Amino acid sequence: MGGEEDNSEAESSQQNGALETKILGRTLPEWAASPAPDRAMIADHLYWTWYGNTYPKPAPQKQDVPGNKPIQEKAETPFRRWWIESPQESQADEPDYLCETCRHIDFKYLINDSPLEQLHEEIQLNSLTHVLQNEKCAFCRLVAFTIRAMVGGREIDTTFDEKPVMCSMITLPIETDTRGPRQLLLCGVPAPDGTDGLSLIYSLTPKDETSVSEVNGHKSVTIPDIKYDLVKKWYIDCNDGNCGLNPSKSYGREMPKSFRLIDVDSDCIVHSVQKPRYVALSYVWGAARTLRNVNDIRKDLEVKGSLLKRAKELPNTIKDAISLTRKLGEQYLWVDSLCIIQDDPDDQAQQIAAMDLIYSSAVLTIAAASGDTADAHLAGMTSNPREFRQHIEKIQGINLANRPSSFGRAIDKSVWNTRAWTLQERLLSPRVLFVGKQRCFFSCQHRQDVFIESDDVVESGLDREYKPNVYKNEAPMMMLSSGHVNISSYRRVVQEYTSRQMSFASDMLNAFEGIATGF
Numbered sequence: 001m002g003g004e005e006d007n008s009e010a011e012s013s014q015q016n017g018a019l020e021t022k023i024l025g026r027t028l029p030e031w032a033a034s035p036a037p038d039r040a041m042i043a044d045h046l047y048w049t050w051y052g053n054t055y056p057k058p059a060p061q062k063q064d065v066p067g068n069k070p071i072q073e074k075a076e077t078p079f080r081r082w083w084i085e086s087p088q089e090s091q092a093d094e095p096d097y098l099c100e101t102c103r104h105i106d107f108k109y110l111i112n113d114s115p116l117e118q119l120h121e122e123i124q125l126n127s128l129t130h131v132l133q134n135e136k137c138a139f140c141r142l143v144a145f146t147i148r149a150m151v152g153g154r155e156i157d158t159t160f161d162e163k164p165v166m167c168s169m170i171t172l173p174i175e176t177d178t179r180g181p182r183q184l185l186l187c188g189v190p191a192p193d194g195t196d197g198l199s200l201i202y203s204l205t206p207k208d209e210t211s212v213s214e215v216n217g218h219k220s221v222t223i224p225d226i227k228y229d230l231v232k233k234w235y236i237d238c239n240d241g242n243c244g245l246n247p248s249k250s251y252g253r254e255m256p257k258s259f260r261l262i263d264v265d266s267d268c269i270v271h272s273v274q275k276p277r278y279v280a281l282s283y284v285w286g287a288a289r290t291l292r293n294v295n296d297i298r299k300d301l302e303v304k305g306s307l308l309k310r311a312k313e314l315p316n317t318i319k320d321a322i323s324l325t326r327k328l329g330e331q332y333l334w335v336d337s338l339c340i341i342q343d344d345p346d347d348q349a350q351q352i353a354a355m356d357l358i359y360s361s362a363v364l365t366i367a368a369a370s371g372d373t374a375d376a377h378l379a380g381m382t383s384n385p386r387e388f389r390q391h392i393e394k395i396q397g398i399n400l401a402n403r404p405s406s407f408g409r410a411i412d413k414s415v416w417n418t419r420a421w422t423l424q425e426r427l428l429s430p431r432v433l434f435v436g437k438q439r440c441f442f443s444c445q446h447r448q449d450v451f452i453e454s455d456d457v458v459e460s461g462l463d464r465e466y467k468p469n470v471y472k473n474e475a476p477m478m479m480l481s482s483g484h485v486n487i488s489s490y491r492r493v494v495q496e497y498t499s500r501q502m503s504f505a506s507d508m509l510n511a512f513e514g515i516a517t518g519f
Contacts, residue, residue, distance in 0.1 A: 078118055082106045092136045096394055099137035101126050107139075107396045110171050111181050111203050118171045122187060125167040129158045138393040139400070142201060143167065143186060145391040146402035150199045174202065174459060175406070175449070183403060200403035204392060204456050219392040221401065221455055224385035226378075226440055228327045234442040234451055235364045235431045243446050255361065256354040258347060260293075260339040261332040264325045267308040269293065269301040269338060278332035280362035281321045282425035282432075284416050285337070286373030290315045292342040301338070315374035320381045321366055334358060337374075356428050365429035367422070370437045372415035379437045388438040403459075407450050410436035420500040 087103040090096060105123065125131065125143070132147070134140040147156065158165055171182040183202035204221065213220055237243055260271040261278050291313040293301055300306055311319065318335055325333040341347040351358070359365060370379035377384030390401040404410075411434045416422055426432060434441040440453040454460040 078115060079121065081114070081118075082110050082123060096138050096396075097136055098395070099126075099134055099140055102137055102139040105139075107398055107400070110184065111398055111400075114171050114182055116173065116178070118182070119173075120170075122168050122170050125169060127158070128156070128165040128167050128188070131167050132156065132158070138395050142391060142393040142395075142400055142402065143199075146186065146199045146201055149388070149391075149402055169201075172200075184400075200406070201400055202403045202456075202459070204390065204399050204401040219399075221390040221392065222386070222388070223439065223453070223455060224380070224387070225382070226324070226380035226435070227453055228324075230453060231433055231440060231442065232328050235433070235444075238431050238444045238446065239363060243444055256350060256357065258350065259354075259358075261334055262307065262322060262338060263331060264322050264333055265331055266304045267322075268304050268306045269298075270332075271302075273332065276332055277330070277363050278334050278361075279321075279325045279328070279330050280334045280359055280365045280425075280429065281318070281336075281368065282359075282365055282416070282422050282429070283317045283321075283368035283374055284372055284419055284422070286375070288315050288373035288375030289313075290318070290337050290374045293338045293340065294343045295341060298341060307338075316377045316383065317368050317371060317374045320378035320383060321368070323381060323383075324366060324378060328364075330363070334362065355424060359425055359428035360430060362429060363431070365425065365432045367411070367416060367426065367432050367434045369411050369414040369416040370435050378435050380435065380440065386438060404438040404454075405436065407434070407441050407452070410434075410438060411441060418500055423500060 082105055084104050084106050087098075089103065090098070102125070110118070110123075126134075126140070128147075131140045132144045134144075166188055168187045169184045170187060172185050174180055174183055181203045183200050186199040186201070213222065254275060255273075258271060259273075259276075260269050261273055261276060262268075263270045291310060301310075307314065307322070318338070321335065322333060325331075336351075340351045366378075368376070368378055370376065380386050388404055390404070392399050392401045394400075411417060414436070417426075431444045432442070434443070434450075442451040442453075443449075452459055
């Protein structure tokens, strides 16, 4: 149309009296109906555009780089500002020694001072073979450790089409604070099947020096056990309204008839608890053996200490969930296999019909995303300490370390997140503790972001001020709190649900009933 710019990202048209805004050529309803990869792309676009405009990170003053064109004041990509022309050299036997390639990189600028636009520039390192073998250079050493941690002992391919694989990196914001230090994403590294494929390095400032140890002459951080006090602070603060919005008390509601719970103090099944405060478990049954509450043993399971006597019959996920609930200072836990009579169709129908109430009334839901069956332990419990180690190298005065898997990789890519039943459990729960293999995450319905179990101040997110929900009802995987039907959101939830796995086709409607009730 005349007068419009061809490269405009947003255009408006008046249709039927309503203003429809197009983003990258499509309206929001059109994006909502798009395939999942397209929805993820536009979500990222909206997120970083909003943050970049609302919370701009000031760029360093303009400077000329010898051998290149002067930096233009309005350049979209800050070309080679990271380049150090005459770097200071150190001896090869010193711990902070950098090789000929790495010593020209200004890590302080990339981590602490680079603007958001820096992510558009790819920084070349060296061949993967060189990096893996160069144990003298502190940064190559860190990159090699990061890659080996990512592949998990698998063989690393250093060639592709008979050509050497070249390493490079780009900067990315830390998702918990886009105005804070950046992280470095390693590029060009072939990811074996079964790995998350992402190798990230970031600035690590440990809050707890007791978590820092020395391995082979180099500092490292390990957090083998879940930080129970931190987890409790997360969900209690949310329930008290300290996560940014007014309090949203979920527990203390009237529950359906014959509602049962595990009393973790008495190690038995109890019922008729008035307006209970409890934790719920979301997990994958899989092919593991599991003790189920059936009519033949239902009375036995209500005897004090009965679950302790049957401990060998309980799957590890449930045993760990009972222990975790106890460590958090809570008394009651809801688990479907034990709190629903599995061979009583009437009881099953009654409890399934109340699934939206059961999960939405829990003070906390534990999502067991670290395993693929009910017999897998919860990572970070005494029975299954975490082995992931962060290797620290001090480079140009900054502590850099390999970063554990992000929320998107640890949780969204987990087996737990592929199951149909877990979708409603994730959507209906007001507060969720996601137990991943390397660390835990916490999310609530008040915020679009997550809190991360981390020893680093910035990454943990505890110092953040509340940010408004960027996506509002356009975000995938979110239930509406207004009570109004939103066809676009409903369509996206149905698409997500139908893409998930289900062991029994007869469960298709049951596993969606709680979500449908929420709409």
